[in-house]
Amino acid sequence: MTLPAWNERSAGGMSSTAGGPSVRAEHGGASADSTQRPFIAKAALPANVVQVEGIVKHYRRIKALNGITMSIGRGVTGLLGPNGAGKTTLIKVLLGLVRVTAGSGTVLGYDLIRQARTIRQHVGFMPEDDCYVAGLSGIEMVQFAARLSGLPRVEALRRSHEILDFCGVEQERYRAVDTYSTGMRQKVKFAQAVVHDPPFLILDEPTAGLDPDERVSMLHRIGLLAHQVGKTVLLSTHILPDVRAICDTVAIVAQGEVRVIDSLEVLSRPSSPGIHVRTTGDVGALKQRIIAAGGIVSDDEDGQLRVTVHRPNTTELIWQWARETGVGIRSITPSRNSLEQIFLDAVRGGARADS
């Protein structure tokens, strides 16, 4: 996926898929005045939206974060990790909600420790936990969140309606949030996170509790905000298909450390070119034939052959050699790293997987 330049204004009428959420031109309400606007201008955004170095956080004897050094660039970054890995603590650190034991960093160019309040002005946070103000309706809650972020009263109401439309919340917006289903609450939580149009979004399990249709819509909205509007998104999730669907970069955290951080494209690329061959019958002759042709063959754990031949038309050659040696072929697939394997290897402290 190609990302738009940050200083490029989102085009009016630019639309995603038919029927889905779309993006329109900039709007500032009746009192719009970009010269006084305290929000960060897109052109002024640093290349690394998040830059932290040696972040350590101790809760008495428990080391929640153990020297985290990472940078998060534009696009969608998936934050993966098992339960208790330190993801939530890292998010709280980025929001300036917890004081770090050691380390330093910046978010959107603001100092993590001294400018926490300013950071929170420019960040939209969607918590994993169910969170709502009891007694408020959906529209009131989003308006309230907008006002807490500094939008004037009427403008906050107008913007809240607009965002709830974008999130697919219809007449239910006038009902008390207490009565909402989990999926509705997720949408309202997402709406309150984006209502003030922050350049950086931190989304904690945004698709948890959503039905398959709603999950796709939510991912679509996130992708649209990241890739068409130009927001930076940090997506904390356990759902690996979600990461594969929209993330540009993946960071895997385990035991308070960043084990892996790289673009999904790089991580998915095998460390050496090759293909997996699933066979039936005696494969000895086929192996010898491949080696004789200058190829490299190895057995995988699951009984497949991993074949590397530095020639064009490798697949056709394998079919030909299999015919010659009388070996049956059940499948031929290009070798590729699976996110599941990368995740498991990273969590276990192993090297990068290449299945």
Add this chain to the structure above:
Amino acid sequence: MPIHDVGYRRWNGVTTSLLLRWLVVAGAGIRLVWKSHWLRRMLFFAWLPAAVTGVGFFIYEQSLERQEWKQAIPYLIEWYPESRLNARSEIAANVKRAFEEDGKTARHQIWSLLLLVFFRNPQGLLMVLLVGMIAPSLISLDFRSRAYLLYFSRPLTPGEYILGKALVVWTYLAAVTTLPALALYVLGVLLSPDISVVLDTWDLPLRILLASLVLMLPTTSLALFFSSLTTESRYAGFAWFALWGLGWAAYESLGNFTHAKQWSLLSLYHVLGCVQEWVFKLSTFNDDVSSAATLLLIVTVMPFIVLVSRVAAPMRI
């Protein structure tokens, strides 16, 4: 499907000051509380004591013109609920003496007493009921629904959050105490023979504000403290009513049994009364007032420290 689906649009407007975000918390709280039918009914009836006290102002001003109305003044003075043993007789004796010497020069004392009566009576019932209805859910419900995540992921500090919540309680307390008391003062001025009474009584509005502060600060601190201790607002409400009820009952029983006035320190209602008597210049700053003021200070500060700690706690883990 919305009629005007504008999709996602950038927002480029001017934001409000970072320093005033706590007003948003207060505004939302005030509107939420206002949704309660019971509260609206209570506020409607909360001004009845003011009307009764207004009759007191009328009787006093009439007594200066007509001799026969003077007989009612001792009954007016007896309205005053006792703050500690023998306080009523002391204050009543002083005011009576001043009135008998010169009715007009006793205006400041009579008006002060009437205002104090007004403060003590609604305070005794309405304030406790009102705060007991409003405050227990203010923080406990936010803990229960994890709304603190919504508040503190915005540019809002725990201190501002507490200030916003406190303003909710203050607003409604002011509506049943400060505003009617100021209205009573204005009524007194309007009923008096000429506008020159303002020169004699100019300090009373300030004393009303000070008495309101004496009432609001400890009660709000305590009520929010209870609310922050639990996710069940009914427990916070129970603790609030128990504090007033048990304190009052303890003073009444022990004070009457032992005839020792220090037991009044057990009852927050009587402690407040003791300090407010001094605020309205009806007693001097003696040991009783000093002890009561110290206790009120402790009751304000200690719960506030715990409250701040409790509010900030969920974000620390």
